[in-house]
Amino acid sequence: MNIDFKDWNKQFIGGEWHIGKSQTQYTNRNPYDQSELATIQLASQEEIDEAYKSAQKAQIEWQKMNPYARSAIIYxxxxxxxxxxxxxxxxxxxxxxxxxxxxxxxxxFFIGDIREYAQIPIRMKGEILPSVIPGKENRIYRLPVGVVGIISPFNFPLYLSVRSIAPALAAGNGVVVKPDLQTYVSGGLVIAKIFEEAGIPxxxxxxxxxxxxxxxxxFVEHPIPKVISFTGSTAVGRHIAELCGKQLKRTALELGGNNVMIVLEDADVPLAASAAVYGKFMHQGQICMSLNRIIVHRKxxxxxxxxxxxxVEKLKVGNPADKDVFIGPIINQKQVDKIQKLIDESIQQGARVVKRGSVKGNxxxxxxxxxxxxxxxxxxNEAFGPVAAILPxxxxxxxxxxxxxxxxxxSGSVYTRNLEHGVDVALQIETGMIHVNxxxxxxxxxxxxxxxxxSGLGRYGGEWSLEEFTTVRxxxxxxxxREFPF
Structure with missing residues (x-):
């Protein structure tokens, strides 16, 4: 693939690349220097309807396709x-x-997930169960839901899109994706190009x-999708859940986080500090799993x-094109302003500043x-930025x-020299995921x-994704x- 960025300017609907029908254009910009990357004519409501109908039509034959053939396309x-x-x-x-x-x-992560989900078509097991009725056999089938609508975010767009796209397709569904505007290429179009080349119907x-x-x-209220998969803020997730609830439509929601690292008094301090720097500042803290609160024993x-x-002093900040840079730009100025407001308010509330660097643009x-x-x-609040909050x-x-x-x-973390005690502590934290040491x-x-x-509803990953994108019959x-009394 050797596509110039400016050429990412078309919608992918019905298996065709075409200019959107909206009257509005959107310009995609590099968050580091604001240089223009591409400009796209946006999709209209009419095209959302077209996309869902296309997915619904194509899904019928896709579901019938030999599971090994479906698996081969995803591989x-x-x-x-x-x-x-x-x-x-x-x-x-x-x-x-x-x-x-x-x-x-x-x-x-993107490659690993596609490889894992490629196994789904040949792992969708059914069951045969006994019956209380003489001469009867109970068969349990796991089937695709039909069409899945996916809304993905800006922060990990490639991965957070495909973790729904790949299992939904693998389970036999049609898919319509609406990526975040700020990352519409990595969150949608480049993925479509890869699957198109792979031979997806x-x-x-x-x-x-x-x-x-x-x-x-x-996009959410359209009658065709049976499941809406959303990754993003809790406020928007609640709104989507409300809309889907009215239609008795299923949701898979991965929402905000306020993740903790608990550093117990027996922890290896240098090791815990290294992990905390990575877990806090990776991708400028713009990860749903990023550490938001670092809780450390007074000792x-x-x-x-x-x-x-x-x-932290060793972390290089700057242009992400520089391979030595660890902290690049925040996605937009609005988010920078929000983070600065949280910092100022916390200082007024009594937080002590150990380090506060400069802000230049994003x-x-x-x-x-x-x-x-x-x-x-x-x-x-979830800072979603390079701010470490340490609580004694x-x-x-x-x-x-x-x-x-x-x-x-x-998500979360526990640091201790006693691994099994760390597990005991981890099990007391009300979280979907937590990691010891x-x-x-x-x-x-x-x-x-x-x-x-x-922080959400449902689970992605491995066999758990099947629960989100299939139904049981x-x-x-x-x-x-059978003998009847009449």
């Missing part, structure tokens, strides 16, 4: 993604402000690049802050706030209480990914005549 997509790895990294760097470290990790996968201001809730609190600050140097309390703005505690019990004193529960940003294709409380077979 081919993984092979192509590996072939185009360098190009995909370049797209992420330019469009999302990803550093090379983050972009390479995301592309590898025409019309089965569609990507509509549209503006909510124009299309409203039509090692000062040592931890000193070691953490020393490591580039933010790392910020470290110590002596944070759980009711401060930076602890109550007097005991393990206090750490657990503070960790759970949040409406969110997505590791940081919070972890993804593996065979594990269940998802949150508790306001009971078919009974009366092999011998």
């Amino acid at each position: 081919k997509a993984a092979e192509l993604a590996q072939k185009y790895r360098d190009y995909l990294v370049e797209v992420l760097v330019k469009e999302t402000g990803s550093t090379h470290i983050k972009a390479k990790a995301e592309v590898d 025409k019309g089965l996968l569609n990507v509509v690049v549209a503006d909510i201001a124009e299309i409203g809730d039509s 090692i609190y000062d040592d931890f802050i000193a070691d953490f600050a020393k490591k 580039l933010m140097e790392p910020v470290i706030l110590a002596d944070v309390k759980n009711d401060m703005a930076i602890a109550q 505690v007097e005991s393990e019990e206090e750490a657990i209480r503070i960790a759970n004193d949040s409406e969110y529960g997505l 590791d940081q919070s940003v972890n993804v593996e294709p065979i594990t269940p990914f998802g949150g508790e409380k306001s 009971w078919v009974s077979v009366q092999k011998h005549p």
Whole structure:
């Protein structure tokens, strides 16, 4: 694949690449220097309807296709993604402000997930169960839901799109994707191009690049999709869940996080500090799993802050095209302003500034706030930026209480020299995912990914994705005549 960025200017609907029918254009810009990447004519409501109908029509034959043939197409997509790895990294760097470290990790997650989900067509098992009725056989079939609508975010667009696209397709569904406008190439069009080249049937996968201001809730409320998969903010997730609830339509929601790292008094301080720097500042903190609160036992609190600050000083901030840069730009100025407001408010509330670097455009140097309390703005809200909030505690019990004193529960971390005790603590944290002696940003294709409380509903990954994108049907077979009382 050797496509100039400016050529990513068409919608992918019904198996065709064409100019959108909206009267509105959108210009995609590099978040580092605001240079123009591509301009696209947006999709209209009419085209959303067209995309869903196309997916519905193509899905009928796709479901009937031999499972091994479906699997082969998806494996081919993984092979192509590996072939185009360098190009995909370049797209992420330019469009999302990803550093090379983050972009390479995301592309590898992307490839790994497609390979894992390629096995789904040949792993969709049915069952035969006994019956209380003589001569009857109960058969349980797992079937695709039909069509899945997917809304993906700007921060990990390549991966967070494909983790729904690939299993939904693999299970036999048609798919329509609406990527975030800011990352419509990496979140949608480049994925469509890979699957098109892999041989996906025409019309089965569609990507509509549209503006909510124009299309409203039509993408979610359209009668064709049976499942809406959404990754994004809790506020929008609640709205989508409400819309789907009215139509008795299923949702898979991965929402906000307020993730904690608990550093117990027996932890290896340098090791915990290294992990915290990675888990906090990877992709400028713009990851749903990023550490938002670092809870440290008072006994090692000062040592931890000193070691953490020393490591943060080594992080290079700048143009993500520079392979030595670890912290690149925030996605847009609005988000920068929001982060700055949280920092200022928390300082007014009593947080101590250990480090506060400069802000130049969308580039933010790392910020470290110590002596944070759980009711401060930076602890109550998902910063989604390069701001470390460090909270002191007097005991393990206090750490657990503070960790759970949040409406969110997505990911987390526990550091201790006693691994099994770390597991005991981890099981007391109300979260969907938590890691002992590791940081919070972890993804593996065979594990269940998802949150508790306001962090979402459902699980992605491995066999758990089947639960989101399939339905179960009971078919009974009366092999011998049944006796009736009349």
